[in-house]
Amino acid sequence: MTSPSPTADRLTTSDPGPRTEPVLQALAAALPVEALVTGDAALERYSHDEAEWAPYALPLAVVRPRTAEQVQAVVRVCLEHGTPVVPRGGGTGLSGGANAVPGCVVISLEAMDAVLEIDLLERYAVVQPGVINDQLRAAAAEQGLWYPPDPASAPWSTIGGNVATNAGGVCCVKYGVTRDYVLGLQVVTGTGELVRVGRRTAKGVTGYDLTALLVGSEGTLGVVTEITVRLRPARPPEQTVVGFFSSLVAAGEAVGEVVRSGVTPSALELLDQQCLRAVDDWKQLGLSTDAAVILLGRVDSPGAAGDAEAETVRACFAAAGATWAARSTDPDEAEALFSARRLAYPALERLGPVLTEDVCVPLRAVPTMLARIEEVAARHDVRIANLAHAGDGNLHPLLVTPPGDDAARARAQAAFEEIHAAAIALGGTVTGEHGVGLLKRGGLQAETEPAVVAMYRAVRHALDPHGILNPGKVVE
Amino acid sequence: MTSPSPTADRLTTSDPGPRTEPVLQALAAALPVEALVTGDAALERYSHDEAEWAPYALPLAVVRPRTAEQVQAVVRVCLEHGTPVVPRGGGTGLSGGANAVPGCVVISLEAMDAVLEIDLLERYAVVQPGVINDQLRAAAAEQGLWYPPDPASAPWSTIGGNVATNAGGVCCVKYGVTRDYVLGLQVVTGTGELVRVGRRTAKGVTGYDLTALLVGSEGTLGVVTEITVRLRPARPPEQTVVGFFSSLVAAGEAVGEVVRSGVTPSALELLDQQCLRAVDDWKQLGLSTDAAVILLGRVDSPGAAGDAEAETVRACFAAAGATWAARSTDPDEAEALFSARRLAYPALERLGPVLTEDVCVPLRAVPTMLARIEEVAARHDVRIANLAHAGDGNLHPLLVTPPGDDAARARAQAAFEEIHAAAIALGGTVTGEHGVGLLKRGGLQAETEPAVVAMYRAVRHALDPHGILNPGKVVE
Numbered sequence: 033m034t035s036p037s038p039t040a041d042r043l044t045t046s047d048p049g050p051r052t053e054p055v056l057q058a059l060a061a062a063l064p065v066e067a068l069v070t071g072d073a074a075l076e077r078y079s080h081d082e083a084e085w086a087p088y089a090l091p092l093a094v095v096r097p098r099t100a101e102q103v104q105a106v107v108r109v110c111l112e113h114g115t116p117v118v119p120r121g122g123g124t125g126l127s128g129g130a131n132a133v134p135g136c137v138v139i140s141l142e143a144m145d146a147v148l149e150i151d152l153l154e155r156y157a158v159v160q161p162g163v164i165n166d167q168l169r170a171a172a173a174e175q176g177l178w179y180p181p182d183p184a185s186a187p188w189s190t191i192g193g194n195v196a197t198n199a200g201g202v203c204c205v206k207y208g209v210t211r212d213y214v215l216g217l218q219v220v221t222g223t224g225e226l227v228r229v230g231r232r233t234a235k236g237v238t239g240y241d242l243t244a245l246l247v248g249s250e251g252t253l254g255v256v257t258e259i260t261v262r263l264r265p266a267r268p269p270e271q272t273v274v275g276f277f278s279s280l281v282a283a284g285e286a287v288g289e290v291v292r293s294g295v296t297p298s299a300l301e302l303l304d305q306q307c308l309r310a311v312d313d314w315k316q317l318g319l320s321t322d323a324a325v326i327l328l329g330r331v332d333s334p335g336a337a338g339d340a341e342a343e344t345v346r347a348c349f350a351a352a353g354a355t356w357a358a359r360s361t362d363p364d365e366a367e368a369l370f371s372a373r374r375l376a377y378p379a380l381e382r383l384g385p386v387l388t389e390d391v392c393v394p395l396r397a398v399p400t401m402l403a404r405i406e407e408v409a410a411r412h413d414v415r416i417a418n419l420a421h422a423g424d425g426n427l428h429p430l431l432v433t434p435p436g437d438d439a440a441r442a443r444a445q446a447a448f449e450e451i452h453a454a455a456i457a458l459g460g461t462v463t464g465e466h467g468v469g470l471l472k473r474g475g476l477q478a479e480t481e482p483a484v485v486a487m488y489r490a491v492r493h494a495l496d497p498h499g500i501l502n503p504g505k506v507v508e
Numbered sequence: 509m510t511s512p513s514p515t516a517d518r519l520t521t522s523d524p525g526p527r528t529e530p531v532l533q534a535l536a537a538a539l540p541v542e543a544l545v546t547g548d549a550a551l552e553r554y555s556h557d558e559a560e561w562a563p564y565a566l567p568l569a570v571v572r573p574r575t576a577e578q579v580q581a582v583v584r585v586c587l588e589h590g591t592p593v594v595p596r597g598g599g600t601g602l603s604g605g606a607n608a609v610p611g612c613v614v615i616s617l618e619a620m621d622a623v624l625e626i627d628l629l630e631r632y633a634v635v636q637p638g639v640i641n642d643q644l645r646a647a648a649a650e651q652g653l654w655y656p657p658d659p660a661s662a663p664w665s666t667i668g669g670n671v672a673t674n675a676g677g678v679c680c681v682k683y684g685v686t687r688d689y690v691l692g693l694q695v696v697t698g699t700g701e702l703v704r705v706g707r708r709t710a711k712g713v714t715g716y717d718l719t720a721l722l723v724g725s726e727g728t729l730g731v732v733t734e735i736t737v738r739l740r741p742a743r744p745p746e747q748t749v750v751g752f753f754s755s756l757v758a759a760g761e762a763v764g765e766v767v768r769s770g771v772t773p774s775a776l777e778l779l780d781q782q783c784l785r786a787v788d789d790w791k792q793l794g795l796s797t798d799a800a801v802i803l804l805g806r807v808d809s810p811g812a813a814g815d816a817e818a819e820t821v822r823a824c825f826a827a828a829g830a831t832w833a834a835r836s837t838d839p840d841e842a843e844a845l846f847s848a849r850r851l852a853y854p855a856l857e858r859l860g861p862v863l864t865e866d867v868c869v870p871l872r873a874v875p876t877m878l879a880r881i882e883e884v885a886a887r888h889d890v891r892i893a894n895l896a897h898a899g900d901g902n903l904h905p906l907l908v909t910p911p912g913d914d915a916a917r918a919r920a921q922a923a924f925e926e927i928h929a930a931a932i933a934l935g936g937t938v939t940g941e942h943g944v945g946l947l948k949r950g951g952l953q954a955e956t957e958p959a960v961v962a963m964y965r966a967v968r969h970a971l972d973p974h975g976i977l978n979p980g981k982v983v984e
Binding site: 153155176205211228229235237241247248265333334336396421425461463468472476485487488497 | 714
């Protein structure tokens, strides 16, 4: 694996190790010819996710199974040969969770992309792991139903990847995260069994909740081959409230005002001028503004209740010192602002390698945490753009470094770790929704008492006794 | 342990085994004098929960710790002596999960009954496990907040017990179950460590979700000593809709109508004439009716949206053939009907030993399942009263036998198992919210594929390597 040092680069992968032909032969025997991907260019394409700073190796092989039985066959081959297995969804992860490790087989689930069933009465969908988040949402919407979890990567990330990382998103401030919607899973286990866990009924407490345990386990406890998600009825249209603020801290105070008001917004997003400018330079959405920071609030209660909530959010923005705050009367403008929110990460990536934070702090600590981020940026001379699911206290400071500037990378790495430490000191966590992967392993150790890390290891060993599932990720 | 045969009786407990004095001496040394309960009468009181048909033994000792450190000391003493530990909340369980096993120490958490903190801004409460559900709800309400999970046992059951069984209740049809509200736990582990798992932030994905795993684990993976629960803002007042039906199946069809309407009720409860009469005979609430079955619907959307929902529910009841359906204009009457719902179980218990089912089936299977229950009751000549969280498909047929009638008990036991089998055949589960405990162990095996049972065992062994935590419960 390449080193995570500031001089590591995406293309300077280390030697992938000897081509252990027996595994490749066994895979070729077990799979249809089109399911086995070979050739260094193709292998490179599947060797890492979007965590640009995380180390990775070239995999021994990449497989693109089309059925759960093919996934099981691959895991069984890998068990026989002691070969590590790295499951992979859309490759949009931001922590290196899908990065290839030396000598591994990457199982890309992208070809298992069918929405198998949508049950209108029971309100669930059964999907294969390669279904794109937005595709599931569209399929549900056709039936008058709604799948809430909406990570910014929704147009590109898969439900399987969302399950692996317990993905969040914009609406989870009101509607919860992926784990809140996963009813059941079909999984290939660390011992090569193909099993179903969970349920399709509204309730059920038979046995341990392995479903909740597997969600967010980043491919280290099983390879998910099918997912049953709970759906909600379609909701009323949202109303958008926009606030301009002269500082990050003022915007952070406005978040506290909204929470104290008792309104639960359906979105409460923060984005700073750097994010807006980067998107505007790329997509020409005409969004640039003199405001240093924008808060985007949404509410979705029906009828007059929604009107009252929108007015409350507007008043909270104003009370916290917004330089401008108004309910958006132009749906296109509101949509453009939320598009900017989704496009901010790829827009900033165009400017240079981005190191993405994902800290989550208590709500009352949001202004303090934002101030710490500014202070860290100034002290280390690092460019930090700020995005946040502010209503959850889930902040995404994005550390942008000029391409090829090793000194800037070293400073950014130091800032990254200081931001982790600050979040932990404020009672927060190093990862709110992106997962531990490779980049937050140190953060996990810093945040978690050793006896709990020992429990993680014990559970991992119980379900992956041969240590072949995504080794080196989350906890060693 | 007494046998679960039809001739078993609550008072004919078997020999508790030798009094292994070293354990008692070690406990006495580790605890304040008032925390160690002795004397057979006292031990008997702590030897079982309300699952009248489940076997139990007299414990070796009962401890009533006041601090987490005392719980830890007890677990460490028990580890040293290889003594089983049985954690216990309010003793209102219905599956035998808290029943004493031979030679065990029962840890009653009832004296740890403090609400430690309610955080208005972050919307969580930190409580000790012995806090009664209704007490937490009242403490939250004083702050304008709401703890939704509301099992019928809310006036008597503890939050610790609710966590152990992942308790449901009336409002979970809209608001989810206990697991959906537990953010974090302090736990004494199977190796005697005192640890914290989970978080207090809105989101967090660092490490595996041990919190979700521990919820519903019935004291087999750790002894919970503190619980952090998420709270919601207080909600608008509910409106109640009452429907009378001439048959169980007609009421079941009405449930389907409500679900198809797109309305998510905040309660959708079924109770039959036998339940109403039993409550009326006991409490004289004046509820008796000629209707064979009553559905109680509630909605809680704000303002005009709530009015529209209530009207929709009424129309659904009427469309499914209700003999009478109306929005309740008398809040006292509505409250009395929901009281009857909560009191039905203790009211029926006055008539003889009750064997409580807790099956949960897909919503479209509710009418079929209700018909099967009637058919099983008739065929086995067993008196079965019906209660249900109908909107969840979670049915509680209550098998009532005359005291001392062994033949009736044998018939009830056969009916009990047939109802399990019918629920599984319809895609359901043997336990929606009461837990496996002792009574549903066979049901768990029938419902769960062997490879998944093996995963349960592996996880259990990982977290309780010495096998001292509530042995014999859930899975052996």
